[in-house]
């Protein structure tokens with residue numbers, strides 16, 4: 226058991242090495258390979274990208290066999306990598322084919338709506354389209370027409386050029402923002418609009434276009450986003466033992482409202498994955514951040530600063546383990562309007578999220594201010610930190626159980642105290658009785674009960690008998706003279 | 708999210724307890740260390756502030772950063788895209804002045820378009836009691852000259868030089884011709900895009 230878990234820790238170290246297992250160190254910039262292997266792999270990947278459909282299918286079939294049997298660490302990783310590429314490419318190849326068919330076919334019966342384009346749109350995409358049309362209706366006609374034209378051109382361009390790398394896609398989109406931003410301010414169709422209106426227009430365009438292109442742009446098979454998603458997910462899973470205290474996160478989880486906001490923040494950051502456009506995703510991050518400030522405000526009783534905010538954000542990310550974290554961050558970085566991303570409040574929260582993720586990726590004993598031994602023992606699972614006393618917002622049932630246990634403990638203590646009191650009361654009663662008995666006895670022995678003669682009614686004469694002896698004898702009658 | 712446009716990102720850097728958060732608090736909310744009781748702000752980590760420079764409104768986004776050493780490796784993520792950085796040194800703590808060199812080097816190598824401002828903080832503590840001063844006036848000015856930066860001694864407690872510091876940052880931003888394009892867009896059309904490079908990773 227222990228040895229198995231120890232092994233788990235060592236894999237982490239080996240992750241620093243080239244993923245190809247050649248023995249050199251890898252580099253995240255080369256997607257975890259060493260420079261040499263990266264070039265080889267990447268070249269292969271590029272070639273693979275250009276291969277024809279039939280070849281792809283053939284290799285997919287070939288892969289289904291050996292991929293299962295391969296279980297050596299390094300080879301497995303590489304196979305997985307390849308396999309994933311295939312999984313992604315297969316459906317994409319299909320859509321691309323259908324796309325071409327439709328595109329080249331003679332005018333179809335069902336004329337595609339200008340805003341639903343060539344592909345079968347998803348629900349989100351349809352919603353984005355209707356929102357966008359609604360927005361366009363608020364604009365003057367030439368402006369609406371121009372925006373429509375520009376957006377459509379970009380969507381078509383990205384949908385048609387499916388062989389583009391994600392960096393190239395990003396460049397195209399970023400150039401579009403740049404040029405469109407300038408166009409809005411200089412083109413006659415948009416004259417007289419305020420700065421805020423420009424911004425709204427840019428936002429709507431971004432939202433609409435990128436939502437439409439989501440399937441193509443999010444976590445594309447041409448890059449290793451998916452693999453990195455899995456890596457960070459596993460990493461967070463293995464860091465499950467980290468408590469708020471270790472991060473110096475100022476969370477007072479004895480307050481129910483704090484738990485409430487923590488849960489909200491976690492939901493927000495998880496929801497980021499379901500947003501389609503970068504703006505939607507960013508709004509999830511903003512909501513999450515606001516909830517974190519609530520947590521801090523209630524916990525500390527005063528407004529929080531950056532020093533308080535980041536640890537709690539890290540804590541939330543660790544506890545929520547948001548799906549496809551890396552992909553989402555990359556997607557936002559590549560396709561959000563940089564004006565927003567680099568400067569404003571939204572950018573601030575996004576930057577903090579990037580910091581949190583970087584921190585988690587590089588986290589070691591030192592960053593938690595603990596000894597290497599302690600860290601290793603938690604990491605290997607040998608020791609489980611007594612963190613629950615700080616009331617981590619674990620699952621509701623467990624929390625309730627801990628609460629009940631605490632109540633029971635308290636009840637037991639009270640009962641014990643009651644029994645003690647009862648016993649001592651009993652003792653007191655006994656002592657009291659004894660003392661009463663003893664006092665009575667004492668009194669009885671020291672003061673014996675003697676029955677005295679009842680007092681007689683005073684007989685004046687008799688009583689004075691003694692005294693009377695002192696008295697001169699009573700005068701006797703005497704014969705004095707005859 | 709409309710209306711949240713920010714022209715200029717100003718990031719605050721410096722050793723922990725150097726006074727970053729206090730500086731942000733003073734400038735954005737005009738308060739110091741809770742001397743004004745709880746207001747309706749939920750946090751002072753980020754704030755946007757409008758300033759008028761020669762009839763133009765400039766919106767500055769002020770970024771407080773987590774200064775703890777455990778986050779130092781991530782500071783690069785914070786200052787990316789910043790047009791100005793305030794590097795803070797606590798005038799009563801020599802080590803915090805030594806630390807400024809680290810950020811200066813970071814910025815010079817990674818963010819060459821970021822203008823650097825040095826600020827000696829907690830001026831109120833050294834103003835009347837010279838023996839509290841651990842960072843000499845000439846040390847900061849000499850260092851500033853060496854790295855071609857502006858320097859100011861400030862106090863978040865009294866508000867001394869706080870407005871001036873940010874006003875200067877905004878003025879320099881407006882005066883810098885390389886920032887002009889933002890306010891007066893030229894007439895590049897859709898196809899001349901290759902000239903413009905965005906700063907994104």
Ligand SMILES: Nc1nc2c(ncn2[C@@H]2O[C@H](COP(=O)(O)OP(=O)(O)O)[C@@H](O)[C@H]2O)c(=O)[nH]1
Pocket residue numbers: 532721722723724725726727728729730740774828829830831832861862863864865
């Ligand atoms: N007297 C005085 N104290 C200050 C000043 N600025 C900051 N402090 C104090 O220095 C400490 C650290 O400040 P803080 O803003 O939290 O530093 P940070 O870690 O860089 O954000 C706090 O106790 C502040 O009250 C100042 O201008 N004057």
Ligand SMILES: [Mg+2]
Pocket residue numbers: 530531532727728729771772773774
């Ligand atoms: Mg601070």
